[in-house]
Amino acid sequence: MAWVLLLLLPTACLQAGNSAGSNRGNTFGVNQPARLSGVQGGSIKIPFSFYFPWEWTKDPRMTFLWRWQRFHGKFIYNSSSGFIHEHFKDRLILNWTQPQTSGVLRILDLKEKDQNKYFCRVHLNTKHGLEQWQSIGGTRLNVTPRKHIPVSTTTKSPSIVTSAVTTAGLEATEGQKNPSFVNIGATIGVVVATAVLITPVCVMLIFLWWKKRPAD
Incomplete structure (x- = not known):
């Protein structure tokens, strides 16, 4: 029974020290925020x-x-x-400089399993000997999963596609000119070519007719 009381004694002393927070001149304790929230992959x-x-x-x-x-x-x-601890390897940083009585524990690259409670414990050499005490309530850390970010696709928006098609159409039109002008030019070319071929024949027929006509 005596050894059970010895095991319970440190906890009782710690609780007594923190419970009398109204009179800090005669007490000891550790202050931490009751709750904190972080995002998975971020830091806290x-x-x-x-x-x-x-x-x-x-x-x-x-x-x-x-x-x-x-x-x-x-x-x-x-x-x-x-x-x-192996779970927190390369992810814990303590920002504190002696003899300050406050500091910050930083957790990097938050993981889902980091969601838990955290307790700070202080060890200090005093003129009365080594003293040690710990936060009773600790800090409850909640880790929120990072929101899913949709992967961007290579498909262009309708406005961009329409613009590209319109531009292609304009380029094709500029290269081919106006279709009506092309048809008129082709018709004129055919007429001129026909005239060039027919004219010598007509001249030859007129010459033969003039030569064979009866003399007056």
Whole structure:
């Protein structure tokens, strides 16, 4: 029974520390937004801030650890060791500079499985020893699937096709001239050619007729 109480003690202490947020002078805690939404393939920033009553040492050696899924869930990030969970490999960036008491955890290339809860945990060396505490509520992250973007086709719009056909028609007309003018030109050519062929024959017939006519 005693070991059960020892296991429950850290959680009880953490909850007590966060539940007394109205008097931060004597409490400690981590603030995170309750909910955030992101788009699949995009990125999201989870802001956090923390507070505590203890006096820290000259070298507080602040460390931030992040859990997901639940309060006692698996660790996905450790700022001290550089550990990153395999699922988040090359996708987690912590923006924070000591001794600031706020920062941002950025998740890149959001995936469907990233939709879950995230908890920030703080480790800090103080003059009272090593202190550690964690957000109780965490941040619920919702990931929205990216909207389907239809693939563009090579089919032109009707206006473009009509314009192309009209242009082709104009080009063909310009190359062939006006059909009526072409027909008239062809007719005149035939008449002239016929006249050229018939005229010598007519002249020859008139000459023979004149030569054979009876002399007066």
